[in-house]
Amino acid sequence: MQRINVGFWYQLGAAVRPLLELKVESSIFDVFNTSFSARQWVDAVVAGRILRPATGYSAATRLRDALNELINSTDFSADPLPANAPPTHIFAITEAAREFDTVYLAELQLADAYVVSSKGTYSTAGLIFSADAGFIGDDVQAGLPETARDEIRQWGRCFAFELPTAAGFHIMRATEIVILEYLEKVSGKPVKVSPRTWNAYIKALEKAGASEAITSSLHQIRKLHRNPLMHPDDTLSISKADALFGLAKAAIIAMITPETLSEGEEELGE
Numbered sequence: 001m002q003r004i005n006v007g008f009w010y011q012l013g014a015a016v017r018p019l020l021e022l023k024v025e026s027s028i029f030d031v032f033n034t035s036f037s038a039r040q041w042v043d044a045v046v047a048g049r050i051l052r053p054a055t056g057y058s059a060a061t062r063l064r065d066a067l068n069e070l071i072n073s074t075d076f077s078a079d080p081l082p083a084n085a086p087p088t089h090i091f092a093i094t095e096a097a098r099e100f101d102t103v104y105l106a107e108l109q110l111a112d113a114y115v116v117s118s119k120g121t122y123s124t125a126g127l128i129f130s131a132d133a134g135f136i137g138d139d140v141q142a143g144l145p146e147t148a149r150d151e152i153r154q155w156g157r158c159f160a161f162e163l164p165t166a167a168g169f170h171i172m173r174a175t176e177i178v179i180l181e182y183l184e185k186v187s188g189k190p191v192k193v194s195p196r197t198w199n200a201y202i203k204a205l206e207k208a209g210a211s212e213a214i215t216s217s218l219h220q221i222r223k224l225h226r227n228p229l230m231h232p233d234d235t236l237s238i239s240k241a242d243a244l245f246g247l248a249k250a251a252i253i254a255m256i257t258p259e260t261l262s263e264g265e266e267e268l269g270e
Contacts, residue, residue: 003125004113008044015041016063019097024087031085032074035093039067042100056104063096116160120242124160131156135253143256148177155245164241165229171248172226179205179218182255186210198222211258217251 015038022031045053045060053060070089116124126133132149134156135141144152151174158167179201183191186208193200202218225244228234236244 003129008041009108012041012045016097016101019063019093020101022090022094024090025084026090028074028082028085031090032071035067035070038097039064039071042067045104053104053107056100056107059096059100059103063093063100066092066096117162119159119238122159127156127160129153129156131159135249137253137257140253140256144252145177145181148174148252151177159238159241159245162238164236164238165234167241168225168229168236168244171245172221172229175218175221175226175248175252176201178252178255182210182214182258183208186258198226211254214251214254214258217247217254221247221251 018034019038022034042060042064046057046064066089070085070093073089074085116128118124119127130153132144132152135144135152151170155167155170155174158164158170176198179198183193183201183205186205191204191208193204198218199222202215202222205218206212206215221244225247229236
């Protein structure tokens, strides 16, 4: 997935459009400066650094070549310096610019470009590219398994593109990955649980002496959210997917940093 710099198209048009106004009587300095400015933007189009055109690629290449022909043939050390650029160069540039302007504009109007609507206070770029960065704290970041990170990133993309049920599925997968790591941590050794269900995992956690606050939270997520989500006829709205993420995030952080939760429980017990 590539993030498109919308400002590029504005600057590209601002650089190319003046080429259409070049005249045979234009001064060589005006022609050179206009051509040199446009070439860097057209080069980016030809190289595909922004969005490589399909039908407009040949038009972009012809314009780039016409600009290079003028720029490479201009000798500013000549004495006397000619007042104007050769008419053949002017004609080649304006014709190539006119073709590029027409063809590329038509192609951009049909481009598959969409706007992703904002989701509350979430950063759209953050959701699409780095949703796992929303788990704040060095200890939390260090404790997140890479497989869980990947699922959280998938959650972010699904949430951004308004696929809430898929988003819920991925955050449940991320939570399950952390559950298994937490179970190994509290047990002090690798544990094989059968059947591979959340209910069995939570019972194993309770048996191993895991925090009651964590197991109660996981039971709630399992009964009210995770189990219904597994049924094909159950779907999530965007607001419910967001609420589920909040519950799962709290549970994941609690399992990664259970010592903080345990201290709080002891204080309440006193």
